[in-house]
Amino acid sequence: MSQEKTQTPQPARRPTGSFKHEPLSFEYPRHGHSGVAFRPLDVPEQDPARAMPGASLRQDGLERLPQLSEFDVVRHFTRLSMYNVAIDSAMYPLGSCTMKYNPRINETVARLPGFTGMHPLQPDGLSQGLLELMHILLEALKEITGFAAGTLQPAAGAQGELTGVLLIRSALEARGEHRRYMLVPDSAHGTNPASAHLAGFQVREVRSIKDGPAKGTVDTAHLAEMMDTEVAGLMLTNPNTLGVFEPEIVRIAEIVHAKGGYIYCDGANMNAQVGITRPADYGMDVIHLNLHKTFSTPHGGGGPGAGPCLCTAELEPFLPVPRVVKEGGEKDSGGKEPSYRLEWNAPQSIGKVATFHGNVGIMVRALSFILAMGPAGLREMTETAVLNAVYLRHMLKGVLKASTEAPTLHEVVFSDEGLATHGGINTMELAKRLMDYGFHPPTVYFPLTVPGALMVEPTESEPRAELDRFVEAIKAILAEADTNPELVKTAPHSAPRTRLDETRAARKPVLRWTPPE
Amino acid sequence: MRYIPNNAPVREDMLRQMGIPEIGELFRSIPEQLQYKRSLEVPGPLAEDEQLDLFRQLSEKNLDQGHALNSFLGAGAYRHASYLVADSLLQRGEFLTAYTPYQPEISQGTLQAIFEFQTFMTMLTGMEVANASMYDGASACAEAVLMADRLKNGRQRVLLAQSLHPLYREVVRTHTRFMGLELDTLGLEGGGAPGSSGRVDAAALKSALGDDVACVVVQQPNFFGVVEDLAPLAEAAHSAGALLIVVVNEALSLALLEPPGAAGADIVVGEAMSFGVPLYFGGPYLGFMAARDEFKRQLPGRIAGETVDTHGERGFVLTLATREQHIRREKATSNICTNQNLVMLTALINLTLLGREGLLETGRRNVSHLGYFRGGLAGLTGYRETFGGPVFNEITLTCPRPAADIVHGCLKRGVLPGLDAARLLKPGGGPPDADRLLVVAITETSRREEIDALLAALREEGK
Ligand SMILES: Cc1ncc(COP(=O)(O)O)c(C=O)c1O
Numbered sequence: 001m002s003q004e005k006t007q008t009p010q011p012a013r014r015p016t017g018s019f020k021h022e023p024l025s026f027e028y029p030r031h032g033h034s035g036v037a038f039r040p041l042d043v044p045e046q047d048p049a050r051a052m053p054g055a056s057l058r059q060d061g062l063e064r065l066p067q068l069s070e071f072d073v074v075r076h077f078t079r080l081s082m083y084n085v086a087i088d089s090a091m092y093p094l095g096s097c098t099m100k101y102n103p104r105i106n107e108t109v110a111r112l113p114g115f116t117g118m119h120p121l122q123p124d125g126l127s128q129g130l131l132e133l134m135h136i137l138l139e140a141l142k143e144i145t146g147f148a149a150g151t152l153q154p155a156a157g158a159q160g161e162l163t164g165v166l167l168i169r170s171a172l173e174a175r176g177e178h179r180r181y182m183l184v185p186d187s188a189h190g191t192n193p194a195s196a197h198l199a200g201f202q203v204r205e206v207r208s209i210k211d212g213p214a215k216g217t218v219d220t221a222h223l224a225e226m227m228d229t230e231v232a233g234l235m236l237t238n239p240n241t242l243g244v245f246e247p248e249i250v251r252i253a254e255i256v257h258a259k260g261g262y263i264y265c266d267g268a269n270m271n272a273q274v275g276i277t278r279p280a281d282y283g284m285d286v287i288h289l290n291l292h293k294t295f296s297t298p299h300g301g302g303g304p305g306a307g308p309c310l311c312t313a314e315l316e317p318f319l320p321v322p323r324v325v326k327e328g329g330e331k332d333s334g335g336k337e338p339s340y341r342l343e344w345n346a347p348q349s350i351g352k353v354a355t356f357h358g359n360v361g362i363m364v365r366a367l368s369f370i371l372a373m374g375p376a377g378l379r380e381m382t383e384t385a386v387l388n389a390v391y392l393r394h395m396l397k398g399v400l401k402a403s404t405e406a407p408t409l410h411e412v413v414f415s416d417e418g419l420a421t422h423g424g425i426n427t428m429e430l431a432k433r434l435m436d437y438g439f440h441p442p443t444v445y446f447p448l449t450v451p452g453a454l455m456v457e458p459t460e461s462e463p464r465a466e467l468d469r470f471v472e473a474i475k476a477i478l479a480e481a482d483t484n485p486e487l488v489k490t491a492p493h494s495a496p497r498t499r500l501d502e503t504r505a506a507r508k509p510v511l512r513w514t515p516p517e
Numbered sequence: 518m519r520y521i522p523n524n525a526p527v528r529e530d531m532l533r534q535m536g537i538p539e540i541g542e543l544f545r546s547i548p549e550q551l552q553y554k555r556s557l558e559v560p561g562p563l564a565e566d567e568q569l570d571l572f573r574q575l576s577e578k579n580l581d582q583g584h585a586l587n588s589f590l591g592a593g594a595y596r597h598a599s600y601l602v603a604d605s606l607l608q609r610g611e612f613l614t615a616y617t618p619y620q621p622e623i624s625q626g627t628l629q630a631i632f633e634f635q636t637f638m639t640m641l642t643g644m645e646v647a648n649a650s651m652y653d654g655a656s657a658c659a660e661a662v663l664m665a666d667r668l669k670n671g672r673q674r675v676l677l678a679q680s681l682h683p684l685y686r687e688v689v690r691t692h693t694r695f696m697g698l699e700l701d702t703l704g705l706e707g708g709g710a711p712g713s714s715g716r717v718d719a720a721a722l723k724s725a726l727g728d729d730v731a732c733v734v735v736q737q738p739n740f741f742g743v744v745e746d747l748a749p750l751a752e753a754a755h756s757a758g759a760l761l762i763v764v765v766n767e768a769l770s771l772a773l774l775e776p777p778g779a780a781g782a783d784i785v786v787g788e789a790m791s792f793g794v795p796l797y798f799g800g801p802y803l804g805f806m807a808a809r810d811e812f813k814r815q816l817p818g819r820i821a822g823e824t825v826d827t828h829g830e831r832g833f834v835l836t837l838a839t840r841e842q843h844i845r846r847e848k849a850t851s852n853i854c855t856n857q858n859l860v861m862l863t864a865l866i867n868l869t870l871l872g873r874e875g876l877l878e879t880g881r882r883n884v885s886h887l888g889y890f891r892g893g894l895a896g897l898t899g900y901r902e903t904f905g906g907p908v909f910n911e912i913t914l915t916c917p918r919p920a921a922d923i924v925h926g927c928l929k930r931g932v933l934p935g936l937d938a939a940r941l942l943k944p945g946g947g948p949p950d951a952d953r954l955l956v957v958a959i960t961e962t963s964r965r966e967e968i969d970a971l972l973a974a975l976r977e978e979g980k
Contacts, residue, residue, distance in 0.1 A: 021830070025633055025869045035870035036600055038878060042965040043889035048773050051884045055744040055907035056775035064640060065873035070602055073870045081611035083625035084618075088610030101520050102614050105565055111604075114576025119590045120799030121936055123928070126586065129578030130798050140559040155652035155800065156855040158842070162692075169695055190842035194852035198663075200695025203847040245546045275557050276544055282551045292855065296520075300859030301627035302617035302649070302819065304801035320691075351691035355593060355655035355684050355788070356799025368572065374562025377518040384521050386543045387528055394535045407546040435623055440616075446843070463522035464531060490827070495622040498826040502621075505824035505836040509813065511646050512636040 020496050022079040025066040026513045035070040064515055083496040084301070085440050091466050095411045095443040095455025096189065096241060098271050098293035100385075103372060106297070106365035115364055120356035124341040130360065131340035134324045137367040141308055144378070145267070145287055146280030150310035151319045153358040157268060160288025160307025161195035161235070163320060166350045167286055167311055168233050168262045169199050170318040174348060177260070179232040185218055187242065187447040192235045192266060201232060208240075208449055216242040216404050216449065224255050233261035238279070239269050241447040241455075243389065243408035245277075253283025262286065262315070270294040271459065272386055272409035275379030286311040295366035306362040317348040322357070384460035385410045388467060392458055395471040399478065403450040410459075416452025422478045423485025427452040430477055432499070433491035437473035518562070587967045588933040591911050591958025592740070592941070593654060593682050593766045594802075598879070598962060599793035603866035607859055617819070617855070621834040622826075627858065628833035631821035634865045641768070642785040643776025644807035649819040650857040651804030654766045654788025655688035658734065660817045660851055661786040661806060662689055665732035665760045666698060667815055667850070672731035672759070676703045678717045680739035682766060683941040689734075701725065702946075703733070709948025711915065715743035715904025717750060726757035732784075736764040737777060741938075741948075742911035742956065743904050744774060751781025760784060767791055768805075769960075770909045772880030784808045793867030794860055803860040814840060817851030882961035883910035886968065890959050893972040899979040903954060911958040913938065917979045920955040926978035932971050 049057060068076070086092070092099040110116075118130055138150055154160040165182065172179050182201035184193045185208055193203040204226060207219045217240060227234075234256050239245045246252060256263050265284035271294045273279070279287050291297050292305030299305070311319070322342035329338025342357075373381060386409045393402055393412040400414040416427045431441035431454065443455040458467060481488045492498065523531070532540060544552065563571065580586045588596070607613065611626060618624030618631075631649045638647035651657035662675055675693070677686055679702050690700060704721055707713035717735050726733075733754045738744045747763060754761040763777035765787035777785045790802040808816060814837060822836035842849040871879060887910050894900060899917030916923045920937040927934040935957035942951050959968065 022629070024629070024636070026636060030873075032874065034872045034875035034878075035602070036598075036875045038875075038882070041882060041885060043885050043968070044892075045881070046885040046888040048881060048884045051888050052744060052773075052907040052909065054746070055909075056746065056748070056780065057773055058771075058775055059779075060776075062640065062772070062873045062876065065637075065876065066869050067872045067874065068869060070870065073866065074602055074606065076869070077606045077630075077866055078609070080626035080629055081606070081609045083623075083629070084611040084615045084627055085620075085623040086611045086613070086615040088614045092616065094616055097616055099614075099616060103520060105568055107608060107613075109568065109572035112572060112576035114573075114579040114581050114585075116795035116797050117581025117596075118579050118798040119588060119596075119796050119933075120594050121590055121592055121940075122580070122586075122588070122933060123924075126580040126933075127798065129575040132578065133575050136560070143558050146553075155656070155857070156853070158852040158854045159652060159656070162852060166691070166694070190844070190846050190849065191852050191854050193847035194842035194845075194849045197847040197849075198692065198696070198852055200697070247546065247548075249551070250548070276553060277547050277551050278553050281553065290855075298613045298859070299616045299855075301612055301615045301624070301630075301862070302858035303855040304652075304857045304860055305855040350694070352655070352684060352687040353691055354800065355653045355682075355688060355802065358799070359801040360798040361795075361801050364572070368568055370559055371561040371563045371568055371571065372520070372565075373518060375557040375559055377562050378557060378559070380518050380521060383540050383543070384523055384528060387531060387540065388523065390537075390543055391531050391535065407543075409543070409546070431620075432622070435620070440623065441620055460521050460523070464527055492622050496625050497622045497830060497832040498828055500621045500826050500832045500834050501824045502834050502836065505822040505834045506838070509820075509836060510823040511813065511820055511836075512632070512639045 022076060024513050025068065025076055026064060028066060028068055028072065030067040033067045033069050035068055035073050090438055090440055091462055091470060092440040093442045093456045093458050095413065095457040096268055098457060098459055100296050100459040101461040102296055102298040103369060106368045109368050110361050110364045128340055131324050133367060134363060135326050135340055137363050140370050141289060141310060144274055145310050146278030147310035148313040149316035149319060150308055152308045152363055153320045153354045154288065154307035154309055155354055155359050156303060156305040157288055157290040157307040158191040158195060159353055160309045161191055162198050163309040163353050164264045164286040164288055165196055165199040167315045167318045168264060170348065170350050171315055172232055179230055181231045183226055183231055183234040187216060187240055187449045188235060188237055189241065189266060189268065196235060213405050214247060216240065217244055217246050218248065218252055220248045220251055220255065223252060227255050227259045227261060229259055231261055233263055235264040235266060237266040237269060239272050239409045242404050242413050243411040244404055244406045245409060249282050268293060269410065272382060274382045276382050286315055291362050291366040296369045297362045297365040304359045304362055306359040317346065318350050320351065320353050321346050321349045381460045388458040388460060388462055392456055392467055392471065396474060399475055411455060411457035413450050414454040415450045419452065422481035425481045425485055425488050427454050429489050429491065433477045433488045434473060435492035436494045439470060439473060586933055587931055587970055589935045589957045589959060589971055590933055592936040592956055593788060594796055594799060595767055595791045595958060595960055596796055596962050597769060597791050597793060597960055599795065600867055600870050602870055603793055603863050606866055607862050612862060613859065618835060621832060625832060628821050630862055630865055632823065632833050634861050635821060637865065637868050638805050638807050641771040641776065642807040643778025644785050645810035646813045646816065647805065647807035648816050649821060650861045651806055651818055652857060653800060653802040653804045655685040657786040657804035657806050658685045658764050659689045659692035661762045661784045662693060662732060662734065664784060664815050664817065665762060668812060669731035669760065672729050673697060674699045674701055674730045676701050676725055676730055676733045678703045678735040678739065679705055680717060680741055681734055681736045681764060682740045685764060705948060712905055714906040715741050716745050716906050719749050719753065722750060722753050726753060726759060728758060730757060730759040732760040732762050734762045734764060736766065738767060738770055738909050738911065741904060741913040742908045743906035744909060747777055747780035747782065762786065767910065769880055769883060772876045789864050792864035794863050801857055801860045803857050803864050813837065815850055816840065818853050818856055879961055886961060886963055887912060887959045890968050897972065897976050897979060900975060910960055911956060914955045914957060915950060916953045916955050919952045923955060923978045927974040930974040932974040934971055934975060
C-alpha cells in the first residue's frame with residue numbers, strides 16, 4: 001500500500017467528547033469499589049496463608065486492578081460497543097466470512113440452564129439431552145455434505161482443517177505410507193498451509209490458471225504433474241476463493257485418488273452449496289464447516305466458532321474421541337428407547353483436538369438455525385446468497401473489474417485493474433471510504449492471486465435496497481476520487497478513529513496498559 | 518423464510534432485471550450430475566414457539582450442575598459465579614455480531630476490550646505479554662509446546678508432568694504427533710505414594726533434563742489440586758537451557774497464588790473459563806497464553822496493540838501480524854484464525870466487575886469452602902487426603918472403595934462428588950491405587966448445606 005504524504009485540507013475534526021474517548025478500565029479512579037456483592041459467608045473464614053501452608057502466595061495485592069461500580073462497568077462496555085460496526089448495524093460484506101443475520105432466538109435457546117450448567121465430565125446418563133442434540137446436528141451436517149461420519153469437536157475452521165489433515169495423515173500411516181507433501185493451491189486461505197504444516201506436511205503450491213475463461217481455477221495439468229506417491233493429497237476450497245465452482249472438480253478428484261491421495265475440502269464456502277450440491281458426491285474425502293459462517297452463529301468479534309469435520313467411511317476410524325453414539329430407537333431395536341453415550345475407545349483415533357467436546361454452545365445455536373430453516377429454507381438461503389452476489393457483480397459491471405469471466409456463486413472478487421485511474425486510489429482506500437457511507441468494507445487483498453483484491457460476499461441477509469445502496473456508494477466514491485482523491489485517500493472521516501498507524505504499533509509494540517511513571 | 522429479506526417476488530424481479538430466466542441458471546457452473554436433486558433430509562422448518570419447545574425439551578433431559586444436581590466435579594471445568602451484567606452486555610449486537618477487528622477504525626470496541634484483557638492476563642500471570650485468546654486450555658497448552666519447540670530449535674524432548682490434566686496431555690499428543698517431538702513423563706515426588714506431597718518430583722526433573730529438552734510443562738495447581746512450588750522447577754529447567762511452561766486451568770487461583778511469572782515461568786497458558794464462563798458441557802471456553810516479552814514474536818494468535826490515528830488520538834489495532842497465517846501461511850506461528858473473542862469478553866466483563874476486591878474475595882471464599890469440607894472430612898472414616906501438598910479449591914481423596922462405585926452411589930443421593938480420576942488416567946499412568954482416587958472441587962458457589970450433603974453421602978457410601 002502506498003504511503004500518501006500530501007497534506008490536504010482535513011475534514012472538520014470530529015467532536016472529542018468522552019463519547020469517543022473511553023478510558024481503559026485501568027485508568028478509572030480506584031476507590032476500593034467492586035461491582036459485585038457477596039452473600040454472607042456461611043462457613044468459617046480461612047486465612048489463605050494458613051490454609052495453604054507451603055504455597056507461595058501473591059505479594060502484589062493486585063493493586064492495579066480496576067475498582068468500579070456495576071454501573072461504571074455497564075457504561076464502560078456500552079461505550080466500547082458503540083465504537084464497533086457489526087452485521088446488526090450495517091452491511092458487512094466480508095468475502096469468505098459469510099456475515100449473515102444471527103437470529104436472536106438462538107441466543108435464547110443457547111442460554112437454557114439445562115445446557116449452560118452441564119459439566120463436560122458428568123456421567124452420560126445425565127447428559128442425554130445434549131448428546132441427542134449433538135447427534136441430531138451431526139446427522140444434519142452429514143446429510144448436507146453427503147459424508148458418512150464426522151466430529152463436532154474442532155473449535156473453529158482452522159482446527160477443523162487440522163483435524164482433517166490429521167485424518168489423512170493417520171490413514172496414510174495406517175497403510176504404512178509416510179507421504180511428506182500436501183498440495184495447496186496458491187489461492188487458498190492462509191489457514192490451509194498453516195494447518196498442513198502442523199500435521200507435519202511440507203506444503204507444495206499448486207498453480208491456478210492465469211488467463212482465459214478458467215482463470216483462477218486449479219491448473220489440472222500442473223496438479224497431475226505434482227501428484228505422486230510422495231504427496232498425501234490436496235487441500236481444495238470449492239467453490240474456490242474467487243467464488244467459482246471448480247469446473248474440473250471430478251477430474252481433480254480422479255487425479256488425486258489415482259495416486260492414492262486424499263482431498264481435503266475447505267468448506268468455508270458452503271453457503272454456495274447447501275441443498276444444491278454435496279462435497280462428498282463430487283469426490284471430496286473430508287471437509288470442515290464453519291458453523292459461524294454458513295450456519296449463522298455469531299462471529300462475536302472473532303469467535304467462538306465451531307469447525308465440525310466430516311469425512312468418508314474410510315477415514316472414520318481416525319476421527320477424534322469421544323464420539324457420540326446412539327443406541328436403540330431404530331425400527332429394528334424392538335421398541336427400545338434411544339439413548340446416547342460418549343464412546344472414548346477408538347484405537348486408530350487421532351486423539352483429542354479440544355479439551356472436552358468442543359464449542360457445544362455454538363452447536364446449539366447452529367442446530368436452532370437449521371431447524372428454523374428446514375430443507376426448503378436452507379435451499380432458499382443458498383439461492384438467495386448466490387443471487388445477491390451475482391446481482392452485485394451485475395450492477396458493478398463497468399464500475400469495478402471482476403477477477404474472472406467465469407460465473408461466480410456466493411461471492412465475487414474484484415481486482416484493482418483500472419482503479420487507479422480514479423485519482424490514483426487503491427483498494428484499501430476504497431474500502432476505508434466505504435465506512436463513511438455506512439458499510440463495513442469487504443475483504444481486501446485476499447485471495448493473494450488477485451491484484452488488489454476486493455472480495456464481496458453479501459450473503460442472503462441483505463435486502464435488495466441495501467445492495468443497491470452499496471453499488472451507489474462504490475460509484476460515488478469513484479466519482480469523488482476523480483475530483484478529490486485526497487478525500488478518499490484519507491478516509492474514513494466519520495468513524496470513531498481516522499487511519500491508525502499500524503507500522504508504529506508493530507515497531508514499538510505496546511501490548512498492555514502499564515501504570516504511568 | 519423469515520430471516521431472508523429478499524422474498525420470492527423480489528428475487529424474481531432481480532432475476533428479470535439481469536435477464537436470467539430462473540434461479541437454477543445461477544448454478545449452471547455446477548455440472549448437472551453433481552447437483553443434488555432431492556430435498557435435504559433435515560428436520561424443520563420450525564416456527565419460533567416450536568423451536569423454543571424443542572430446545573426446552575432437550576435441555577430438560579439434562580441434569581445441570583447446581584440446579585438439579587449437587588456437583589463437585591471440577592477437573593478443568595469449574596463452576597463459578599457469573600454476573601448478569603456480563604451476559605447482558607455481551608448480547609449487544611455491536612459485540613455479538615461483529616467480525617474479527619481487521620478494520621480498526623470501526624472496531625475500536627473489540628480492540629480496546631482485547632487490550633484490556635491482555636493487561637488483565639499479564640497482571641494475573643506475572644508475564645509481560647498476552648494474546649487475545651486461544652480455543653481452550655488444552656489447545657493453548659499444545660500451542661505453548663510448539664512455541665517452545667520453535668524457540669529451542671533442535672531440542673526434541675518435552676517433559677510433561679504426570680500431574681498435568683490427562684486430557685491436556687492427549688491434546689498435546691494430537692498436536693505434536695507429526696512434529697518430531699518426543700513426549701516424556703515427569704512423575705510425582707515419591708511416586709505419588711500415600712502421604713507424599715503430590716507435587717512434581719524435582720529431583721527426577723533434574724536427572725531427566727538434558728540439552729535435548731525444549732520445555733518442561735507443569736500444571737498449577739495440578740490435576741490433583743496440589744499447588745506446586747514453581748521456583749525450583751524454573752531454576753532446574755533454565756539451568757538446562759529449557760523453558761518452563763506453566764499451565765493454569767483454574768484461573769481463579771491466580772487471584773491468590775504467586776504469579777507464575779514471578780516464579781520464573783517462561784510461558785503461562787491455560788483455561789480462563791473460571792472467570793464467569795458457563796460450564797456448557799466443555800465449551801466454548803477461553804484458552805489464554807502469556808509469555809515473557811522477548812518471546813512476543815513467537816506467540817500464536819491475535820494480539821492487540823496501542824497506536825495513534827492521524828489526529829494523534831489513541832487507538833488500538835491487531836499487531837505483529839507477520840506471525841499469523843494470513844501473512845506467513847505455512848511459516849506462521851499457528852494456524853489459528855477465529856479465536857474465542859466473545860468468551861474473552863465474558864471473562865473481561867466479569868473481571869472488571871469483580872475488580873481487585875471482588876476477585877480477592879472470590880479467591881478467599883474458595884479457600885474457606887474447601888477448608889470447611891476438609892474439616893468435615895477429618896471425621897469420616899475410610900477416606901483420607903491422598904497428598905500432603907497445599908491445595909486451593911480442589912483436592913484428591915483416597916476412597917475406601919473404587920471411586921467409580923463411590924460416584925455411582927453418591928449420584929443416587931443426588932450428589933456428584935467429583936471425578937473418579939481413573940476415568941481419565943491411563944492404566945499405569947497415575948499414582949498407586951488410582952482407581953480409588955476421587956478429585957473433589959469446591960468453589961464459592963457451593964453452599965454449606967450442599968457441602969454437608971456431600972459429606973453425608975460420602976460417609977454413607979464409604980461404609
Ligand atoms: C476459506 C477459509 N478457510 C478457512 C478459514 C478459517 O476458519 P476459522 O476462522 O473458523 O478458523 C476461513 C475463515 O476465516 C476461510 O475464509
